[in-house]
Amino acid sequence: MEIIEKAPAKINLGLDALYKRNDGYHELEMIMASVDLADRLTFEVLPKNEIVIETDSSFLPVDRRNHVYQAAELLKNTFNLTQGVKIYIEKRIPVAAGLAGGSSDCAAALRGLNRLWDLGLSLEELAELGSKIGSDVPYCIHGGTAFVTGRGEKIEFLPSMPQCWVVLVKPRMSVSTSSIFGSLSFNSIQHPDIHRLKQAIETDDYQLMTEKIGNALEGVTIKRHPVIQQIKDRMMKYGADAALMSGSGPTVFALCEKKTRAQRIYNGLKGFCDEVYIVRTLK
Ligand code: C5P
Structure with a gap:
């Protein structure tokens, strides 16, 4: 039997850090939304008790460093499972990009293995297990548009974000999330108005949403990689309704109501960066 799970990318329409906790997190x-750029995971039972990861990406480790491997190992250890599995990852989401590609793959692995091994776990139970592997995994178990708080484990579902075109631009460098959080200073932090942003989404107010998107980590990552500001400026020049860095970066996204504008931004940025995508938001 073969099982397939899609693992969509997410963007942060909002990201605010309130304080540093005693546990270091x-x-x-955050306001997160899924977009229709997705990895695809295929699961197959193996006769031997082993976890085998294969992928078409040259950027992914296939051992314990891969969050998909960790998901399979966690389920096997928690439920004393002896069946082996092969998981093939078709990688489409840029790696270490601020789009939760690794977390979404991990979440897809938990959902897929729950089916393959007939574990009967609810999405809530999978999210709780996933939080042991990464802070964004609980959200990725569910996907959609959500208000996410705590370390990332508290999830309030929202209506889908107002429909629009999203242009994703990933500059070449990778960014370490822990290093960006490590450089965050609460003296100079710019807090976005997450609650007005949440209201904009709840009332399907596209205009207000574009005014209120914001990311407290953006300033930290831009200081290290000024090209992010250049991408944002170019996006606005080519007619974006709004532009923002996602997660801890370095991917920048532009929001556009009109497809022609999205196409113009795509054309304008394609020569500047290799990885440029036009996507839609997902329900
Ligand atoms: O949980 P995860 O391993 O994905 O997080 C990566 C890093 O991001 C953490 O090691 C931590 O430095 C930072 N982080 C944080 N607060 C959060 C989530 C992540 O400081 N709520």
Whole structure:
């Protein structure tokens, strides 16, 4: 039997850090939304008790460093499972990009293995297990548009974000999330108005949403990689309604109501960066 799970990318329409907690993590308030750029995972039972990861990407480790491997190992250890599995990852989401590609793959692995091994776990139970592997995994178990707080484990579902075109631009460098959080200073932080942003989404107010998107980590990553500001400026020049860095970066996204504008931004940025995508938001 073969099982397939899609693992969509996410963007942060909002990301605020409230304070640093005693456990070293930051207390966050985020608005996340899934977009239709997705990896695809295929699961197959193996006769031998082993976890085999294969992928078409040259950027992914296939051992314990891969969050998909960790998901399979966690389920096997928690439920004393002896069946082996092969998981093939078709990688489409840029790696270490601020788009939760690794977390979404991990979440897809937990959902897929729950089916393959007939574990009967609810999405809530899978999210709780996933939080042991990464802070964004609980959100990725569910996907959609959500208000995500705590370390990333508290999830309030929202209506889908107002429909629009999203242009994703990933500059060449990779960014380490822990290093960006490590450089965050609460003296100079720019807090976005997450609650007005949440309201904009709840009332399907596209205009207000474009005014209120914001990311408290953006300033930190731009200081290290000024090209992010250049991408944002170019996006606005080519007619974006709004532009923002996603997660801890370095991917920048532009929001456009009109497809022609999205196409113009795509054309304008394609020569500047290799990885440029036009996507839609997902329900
Ligand atoms: O949980 P995860 O391993 O994905 O997080 C990566 C890093 O991001 C953490 O090691 C931590 O430095 C930072 N982080 C944080 N506060 C959060 C989530 C992540 O400081 N709520």
